[in-house]
Every structure is written in C-alpha cells, then in structure tokens.
Amino acid sequence: MVMMTYIEAARLAVQQAMAADETVWCVGEDLGRGGVFGQYLGLQVEFGKDRIVDTPISEAAIMGAAFGAAMVGTRPIVEMRFSDFALCATDELVNQIAKARFMFGGQSRAPMVIRKPVGLWRSSAAQHSQSLESWYAHIPGLVVLCPSTPQDNYSMMKAAIACDDPVVYLEHKNIWGLEGEVDTSLEVEIGAASRRRKGEDVTIVSWSNTANLAVEAAETLAGQGIGAEVIDLRALWPWDKQMVLASVRKTGRLVVAHEAVRVGGFGAEVVATVAEHAGDALKGPVRRLGAPRSLVAYAPNLEDKMRVTADMIVTAAKETLMGAAGK
Amino acid sequence: MLESGHNTQNARQLLVMMERIRAFEEHAILAAERDRLVLGAIHPSIGQEACAAGVMAHLNRTDILLSTHRGHGHTLAKGADPLAMMRELLGRTGGCCGGKGGSMHIADFGVGMLGANGVVGANITIAAGAAHGIKILGQDHIVVDIFGDGAANRGPFLEGINWASVFELPILFVCEDNQYSATTRTGSVTGGPGVAARAEALGLRATQVDGNDAEAVARVSGEIIARLRGGGGPEFLHAVTYRHTGHTSFDPATYRPEGEAVKEIAASDPIARQRAALLAMGLGQDVLDGIHTAAQAEMERVLKDAAATPFPPDEAAFADVQDIGSPMQEAY
Numbered sequence: 001m002v003m004m005t006y007i008e009a010a011r012l013a014v015q016q017a018m019a020a021d022e023t024v025w026c027v028g029e030d031l032g033r034g035g036v037f038g039q040y041l042g043l044q045v046e047f048g049k050d051r052i053v054d055t056p057i058s059e060a061a062i063m064g065a066a067f068g069a070a071m072v073g074t075r076p077i078v079e080m081r082f083s084d085f086a087l088c089a090t091d092e093l094v095n096q097i098a099k100a101r102f103m104f105g106g107q108s109r110a111p112m113v114i115r116k117p118v119g120l121w122r123s124s125a126a127q128h129s130q131s132l133e134s135w136y137a138h139i140p141g142l143v144v145l146c147p148s149t150p151q152d153n154y155s156m157m158k159a160a161i162a163c164d165d166p167v168v169y170l171e172h173k174n175i176w177g178l179e180g181e182v183d184t185s186l187e188v189e190i191g192a193a194s195r196r197r198k199g200e201d202v203t204i205v206s207w208s209n210t211a212n213l214a215v216e217a218a219e220t221l222a223g224q225g226i227g228a229e230v231i232d233l234r235a236l237w238p239w240d241k242q243m244v245l246a247s248v249r250k251t252g253r254l255v256v257a258h259e260a261v262r263v264g265g266f267g268a269e270v271v272a273t274v275a276e277h278a279g280d281a282l283k284g285p286v287r288r289l290g291a292p293r294s295l296v297a298y299a300p301n302l303e304d305k306m307r308v309t310a311d312m313i314v315t316a317a318k319e320t321l322m323g324a325a326g327k
Numbered sequence: 328m329l330e331s332g333h334n335t336q337n338a339r340q341l342l343v344m345m346e347r348i349r350a351f352e353e354h355a356i357l358a359a360e361r362d363r364l365v366l367g368a369i370h371p372s373i374g375q376e377a378c379a380a381g382v383m384a385h386l387n388r389t390d391i392l393l394s395t396h397r398g399h400g401h402t403l404a405k406g407a408d409p410l411a412m413m414r415e416l417l418g419r420t421g422g423c424c425g426g427k428g429g430s431m432h433i434a435d436f437g438v439g440m441l442g443a444n445g446v447v448g449a450n451i452t453i454a455a456g457a458a459h460g461i462k463i464l465g466q467d468h469i470v471v472d473i474f475g476d477g478a479a480n481r482g483p484f485l486e487g488i489n490w491a492s493v494f495e496l497p498i499l500f501v502c503e504d505n506q507y508s509a510t511t512r513t514g515s516v517t518g519g520p521g522v523a524a525r526a527e528a529l530g531l532r533a534t535q536v537d538g539n540d541a542e543a544v545a546r547v548s549g550e551i552i553a554r555l556r557g558g559g560g561p562e563f564l565h566a567v568t569y570r571h572t573g574h575t576s577f578d579p580a581t582y583r584p585e586g587e588a589v590k591e592i593a594a595s596d597p598i599a600r601q602r603a604a605l606l607a608m609g610l611g612q613d614v615l616d617g618i619h620t621a622a623q624a625e626m627e628r629v630l631k632d633a634a635a636t637p638f639p640p641d642e643a644a645f646a647d648v649q650d651i652g653s654p655m656q657e658a659y
C-alpha cells in the first residue's frame with residue numbers, strides 16, 4: 001500500500017503499462033509538458049516523443065488518428081483535455097470507433113482508452129464543467145468508466161488499457177489531488193461496482209466524485225442511526241445491476257445521486273431497472289439527485305445551484321425512509 | 328503489382344481491372360433495380376475506375392487502403408474477392424463484413440482494406456492514424472486514402488492532412504474528384520484555388536492528374552508511391568473524373584445541365600480511352616472484347632452465387648459489438 005493522489009495513481013498505471021507494452025502510447029495536446037493537469041508528468045522524458053505525442057489542437061484528428069493507429073495494432077491512450085472538447089471528436093468516437101468492429105463483421109478492434117476529464121471545477125463555467133457520461137452509456141460498442149478514488153484510478157486504468165474494447169475513461173477533475181491508499185496488486189473487474197459502505201436501511205447508488213459525497217453522507221446518516229449502503233458503480237457500461245438489485249432487495253429504499261443533469265441522466269436507468277426487477281421490494285419513494293436542467297455558471301453562488309451535495313444526499317435518504325412524497 | 332516501366336502488359340492489366348470494376352457495379356445495379364436484392368443505397372463509381380485501377384496497381388497486400396461510400400472499385404482493385412463483396416451488398420453470410428456493413432462499410436482487412444466509410448471525410452484522420460501506427464510499429468508499408476471532392480469541405484480534411492504533414496507519415500491522399508457533392512456541383516460551394524492548393528498549404532507535395540486516364544494515374548501514382556516507399560513525406564494526388572451515374576443507383580441525376588453527362592462520357596470514359604490506347608499499341612479488337620466478356624461473365628456468376636447465399640444468422644445482430652458488456656450476454 002502506498003499513499004498517492006488520484007492523478008498520481010492513473011499516471012503510475014499508464015507508466016507501468018507503457019513500460020510493459022511497447023504498443024501503448026499516449027496522444028493529445030500538451031502531453032510533453034505533462035498534460036494540462038499533469039497526468040503525464042515525466043512520461044515524455046521516460047518514453048520519448050514518439051510515445052508521448054504532442055498534437056495540434058485537432059480533437060477530431062486526435063481521436064480519428066488514434067483509432068486508425070489502433071486498427072493497425074497499437075494501443076493508444078487518447079487525451080481529450082476536457083470532456084467538453086471531446087465533443088469536437090464525436091463522429092470519430094460514436095460513428096467510427098464504437099461501430100467499426102460490428103460494421104466490419106468483426107475484422108477490427110479498437111483497443112483504446114479515451115480519457116475525458118469531467119465535472120465541476122470551481123468557476124470553469126458552462127464549457128469546462130460538464131458530465132456527459134449518460135451519452136456514452138447510450139452508445140453500443142463503448143465501455144464507460146468513472147473512477148472516484150486513487151485505488152480505482154490505478155486499477156481501473158490498468159484494466160482499461162488491457163481491454164480490447166474502446167473505453168471512455170471519465171476522471172473527475174475536482175479530485176486530482178484526492179489522496180488515498182493504493183494497492184498496486186489489486187485488480188478491478190470492469191463492470192463490478194464497489195460497495196463503499198455497508199448498511200441495512202437505505203441504498204445509495206452513485207459514481208464519480210458524487211460517490212465520495214455519498215460516503216460522506218452515509219457517515220452523517222450513521223451518526224443519526226441510519227445505515228446507508230453506498231454503491232459506487234465505477235462503470236456505467238457494463239454496470240453492476242446485480243449488486244444494486246441485491247442491495248435494494250435488502251434495504252427496500254433507493255437514492256441515486258450524480259453530478260450530471262438529472263433529466264435523462266444515468267440515474268434514470270438505475271431507477272428504471274430497479275423498478276422493473278425489484279419494484280416489489282421498495283418500501284418508500286425513490287429519490288434521484290442530479291443537477292437541475294440548467295447550465296453551469298461562472299459565479300460561485302450560481303455554480304453551486306448546480307451541485308449535488310452530501311447534505312442533499314442525507315436529506316434524500318431520510319425522505320425515502322419517511323416515505324415522504326418526492327418533490 | 329505492375330512491373331516497373333511501361334509496357335503493354337501493364338496497360339492491359341489496367342483495362343482488365345477497370346472492366347472488372349465496371350462489370351461488378353453494373354451487376355450490383357441490376358441486383359438493386361432489377362432483382363431488388365440490394366436493399367440499401369449503393370454509390371456506383373462507373374466512369375471513375377481509372378483511379379482505382381491506376382493507384383492500386385502499386386500497392387501490396389500489406390499496404391493499407393481506406394476509401395469512401397463510393398468504394399467498390401478501390402476495394403476490388405486492392406484485391407478483395409468480388410463474391411464476398413457482392414454478398415456484402417446483398418447482406419448475406421460470407422459477405423466480407425458478414426452482411427453487417429453493406430456497400431457503404433465494405434472492408435477486407437485480409438487485403439489491407441480498412442474500410443469504406445458512410446461519413447464523408449471521416450477516413451482522412453483515420454488513415455493518417457493508420458500511417459501513424461505503422462510508423463510507431465516500425466513497419467514499412469504505406470497508406471492510401473481515397474476521398475471525394477466533397478470531403479475537402481469537411482473539417483477532417485484540414486485536421487487529417489495537417490496531422491500527416493507534421494508527423495511526416497507514409498501516406499498518399501487521393502482526391503477522386505467527380506465534380507459533384509451528391510447533387511451539388513462542388514465548385515459552386517468551394518472557396519479558393521482548389522483542393523490541391525489546400526493540401527499544398529498544409530505542407531504536402533500535390534500532383535494533378537487526368538483522373539480519366541488510367542495510364543497517367545498509374546504513372547503518376549507510381550512515382551509518388553516510390554517516393555513514399557523511399558521514406559518521403561506524405562503526398563496528395565488530385566484526379567479529376569466524372570460520375571456517369573447519379574449519386575446513388577436510384578438517382579436519375581436530373582440536376583445536371585442538359586447534355587453534360589453525354590458530352591463528358593463521350594469524351595472521357597476511362598475504359599473507352601484505355602481500349603483505344605491498347606488498340607494503338609497493337610492489341611487486337613478480339614483481345615479487348617475477350618477482356619470485356621470475361622469480366623461480365625465473372626460478375627454474372629458472382630451475382631448468381633451471392634443471391635444463392637443465405638442471410639446471416641439472427642445472433643449476428645448481437646455479435647462483435649464489444650467483449651465487455653456485450654449484447655450477447657445482455658442486450659436490454
């Protein structure tokens with residue numbers, strides 16, 4: 001076990017994968033100097049400019065070229081800088097990368113990790129703050145991962161690099177500095193959720209940084225005698241329905257919380273699945289927390305209007321227990 | 328591959344390939360319109376065969392090709408099996424993509440053909456990346472990416488060609504310019520001095536060629552490809568040609584000015600020109616007729632065999648999407 005930050009954990013995973021496999025390379029803007037957040041610090045010195053590749057500001061070409069290089073046998077790690085800019089490469093991801101293997105009848109593979117830092121990051125405003133994970137979960141062909149801890153950012157990055165499918169890898173930029181113990185021998189199976197806390201009274205399902213807030217909320221609830229079980233999905237496709245359904249069957253109560261806009265968010269998929277497969281087990285109203293369907297503003301007080309907080313999760317959990325009608 | 332230098336044998340091979348491409352597409356059109364066996368849209372390259380035959384004549388199987396929605400000719404000339412291609416157009420088992428891609432996504436990785444594309448211009452960045460991958464892996468083959476004139480007005484043209492330029496990749500971009508973007512004359516929606524000038528502005532050596540002259544295309548692309556194999560940087564070839572049919576096989580192309588097609592076809596049909604060139608080299612009319620008849624007979628057989636092949640099994644709808652979270656395990 002070593003203490004490290006969320007950003008260091010992923011960097012270590014990338015460094016180890018590159019050292020072990022010469023076909024792994026990283027491609028994106030400003031990577032030579034470490035990447036905008038420092039995710040690649042030191043790697044160009046170690047691996048050279050041909051494997052830590054500085055590119056023009058050409059998101060479509062970064063994504064498209066990495067895909068072409070994947071089809072001929074390399075394993076690219078694609079850096080999109082901010083998930084918001086990845087929208088400039090939507091055709092490449094959605095129409096090309098996700099579909100090629102199927103359209104070509106299994107002739108091709110796209111073993112790629114596509115890193116798209118997501119989320120609220122103080123006063124970054126509407127074009128640098130989005131969480132669009134539900135879009136990617138909607139696209140057949142993609143694996144979608146949302147690590148929330150240093151351990152997961154290490155183990156899941158390793159699993160993503162080893163995976164032969166294209167992986168959309170969504171790191172939360174507000175927790176780059178989050179510290180935690182990392183066991184480098186720990187492997188994570190893609191699609192397996194993590195039970196961050198055990199509890200008997202209410203199930204809280206979350207992912208990405210909101211899962212950390214859910215753990216905080218569960219601690220508060222514990223102080224009030226309420227046992228909350230926190231499930232950090234970690235992966236949105238495939239997602240761990242079994243763990244969620246089993247937990248809801250046990251607690252009979254469900255809160256789903258995410259940072260993305262609530263309308264059409266992945267939380268809706270979780271709730272619908274529970275309604276279909278464990279609806280009979282529900283003993284109170286379901287609560288679903290997400291951002292209002294508005295835009296992220298620059299001014300801090302306005303930005304905060306879009307936030308799901310630990311306090312909101314606490315309140316929602318209590319509402320499921322009181323059986324209060326949803327607002 | 329063509330022998331180096333010019334000879335009648337090479338000229339004849341170019342004609343054979345063009346006749347085969349045309350016969351393939353004529354039969355594909357019959358399959359679509361007469362037989363109703365091709366259910367989706369097909370984009371014939373009839374009239375544009377010189378580019379496919381002339382450029383592909385210089386590629387090995389391990390070289391890589393990417394193409395467009397109008398890619399039957401390129402694919403056949405790269406060495407794909409016409410029966411597997413026809414089965415693909417008919418959506419059948421044994422199609423080169425198992426019947427899952429159809430005409431617009433035709434691909435045969437076994438001969439280095441990494442896909443046509445249903446999105447105009449999209450292959451430009453992907454092809455640049457294939458060349459980038461080849462460079463990273465230290466391999467020595469080259470990449471050819473063929474796209475239409477319409478693609479020069481899409482963003483990937485700028486991003487992909489600039490990419491090839493800055494990373495000095497072993498790639499030839501070919502703009503097969505049939506002068507139309509679907510139903511719009513490309514010149515009427517394109518600024519500046521033309522597509523070759525755009526490529527030059529991005530640092531590529533650009534060459535213009537008569538895209539209806541198979542001999543010229545073969546000669547010029549042979550020189551370019553030799554430079555690429557010698558370690559030279561990326562290059563650009565602009566080949567102007569003319570699409571004899573509508574945009575799709577079902578398009579009557581009524582938007583063309585009266586008489587334009589008749590005049591262009593009479594003046595520039597690459598197959599007629601290649602036949603004339605071979606006659607002038609001393610080949611007999613009977614030999615030319617034999618090449619034509621053999622190509623037609625081959626593709627008639629191909630269509631018959633393809634039509635007798637079953638559709639793919641239903642499970643194929645869920646196969647080859649992804650390993651992890653595959654719809655084979657759970658689709659709903």
Ligand SMILES: Cc1ncc(C[n+]2csc(CCOP(=O)(O)OP(=O)(O)O)c2C)c(N)n1
Nearest residue numbers: 397445446447475476477478505507508509
């Ligand atoms: C991005 C995109 N926009 C529009 C279309 C519809 N479309 C298909 S082919 C075509 C014309 C393309 O013209 P060009 O690139 O010159 O190729 P050509 O059809 O002439 O071979 C259009 C507009 C598409 N497939 N992709």
Ligand SMILES: [Mg+2]
Nearest residue numbers: 475476505507
């Ligand atoms: Mg055109």
